[in-house]
Amino acid sequence: MQKRDQQSGPVETKEKTTFFIPDDAHNEEIVQQLLPLHEAWSGVKLVPQNSYGLRVYRGATSLNMHIDRPDTHVISSILHVDHGEHDEPWPIVIEDFSGKTNEVFLESGDMLFYESSKCMHGRPRIYNGDYYSSLFTHYYPVEGWDEVYERAHALVPPSYTKRQEKEVEDINEEDAITDGTSVVEPACEHGWCGLRETVKWHGPGPSYGKILTGNGKVTELKGVPSERSFNKLSPMAANTQEVVIQGGDDF
Numbered sequence: 001m002q003k004r005d006q007q008s009g010p011v012e013t014k015e016k017t018t019f020f021i022p023d024d025a026h027n028e029e030i031v032q033q034l035l036p037l038h039e040a041w042s043g044v045k046l047v048p049q050n051s052y053g054l055r056v057y058r059g060a061t062s063l064n065m066h067i068d069r070p071d072t073h074v075i076s077s078i079l080h081v082d083h084g085e086h087d088e089p090w091p092i093v094i095e096d097f098s099g100k101t102n103e104v105f106l107e108s109g110d111m112l113f114y115e116s117s118k119c120m121h122g123r124p125r126i127y128n129g130d131y132y133s134s135l136f137t138h139y140y141p142v143e144g145w146d147e148v149y150e151r152a153h154a155l156v157p158p159s160y161t162k163r164q165e166k167e168v169e170d171i172n173e174e175d176a177i178t179d180g181t182s183v184v185e186p187a188c189e190h191g192w193c194g195l196r197e198t199v200k201w202h203g204p205g206p207s208y209g210k211i212l213t214g215n216g217k218v219t220e221l222k223g224v225p226s227e228r229s230f231n232k233l234s235p236m237a238a239n240t241q242e243v244v245i246q247g248g249d250d251f
C-alpha cells in the first residue's frame, strides 16, 4: 500500500479527552475491506491511506471546524461504533458544496462518507455524555490527484467567491481564528456561525448498500461486496491493551 505522511493539520479540542486504541494490523485490514464501499460512493479508484483505529471521546470535548489534508484525506468516512445510552446527541457538522451547514446525528453502525479535504467539518458543540466512539478511514484517488492537488487554488469554482461575499455581509472576517486547517468564529455560539441555520439528519441511515445523500434521496451503491463478507473481518488484536490519550485530529 502506498503511504504518505500521516500527520494532518492541527485541530484543537477543548480538552484532550480523545482516547485512541492503536492496532496497525487491524487498521490495514479495515482500510482494505472498506475500499470497495468508498470507490462505489466516490466513483473513482482509490488508494487506501489509513484507518486510525478506534477513537473514543470522553468528557466535555469538542472539535473545531476544519478540513483534512488535501493530498491524502480526500475520500473519507466515519463509521460510528457506539455512544453512551444517555448521551446528549452529538452531531458532526459538515458544510456541503452548496454552502449549507448540515448536522448529522449518527447511530451505531451508520457510516458517513464525505470529502474531508473539501468540506469544512467538525464537532463544535460540546460533547455531554459517557463515551462516543468511531472509526475514521481515508483514501485518495489513484489517477491524477497529485496534479489536482498542485492546482487546487485554481480549481475553486467562481460561485465560491460569490458565496464568500455573501457570508462576510454578516460575519466579521477578522473574527475568524485559524490554526492550521481549523477555524473558530468566536463571535458565534459554539464558535461556528454556520450553526445558526442547519439541516439536521438523524440516523439510523438506510440499510447496507444504500446511501442517503444531502439532497434527501436514497440511492443504491453499485457493485459493493455483500454485507456478509464483512463478517470475515478479524476481531481487534487480543493483545491490544494500549490506549493512547491525545487531542483529536483527522476527522
Ligand SMILES: [Fe+2]
Binding pocket: 066, 067, 068, 116, 121, 249, 250, 251
Ligand atoms: Fe477531519
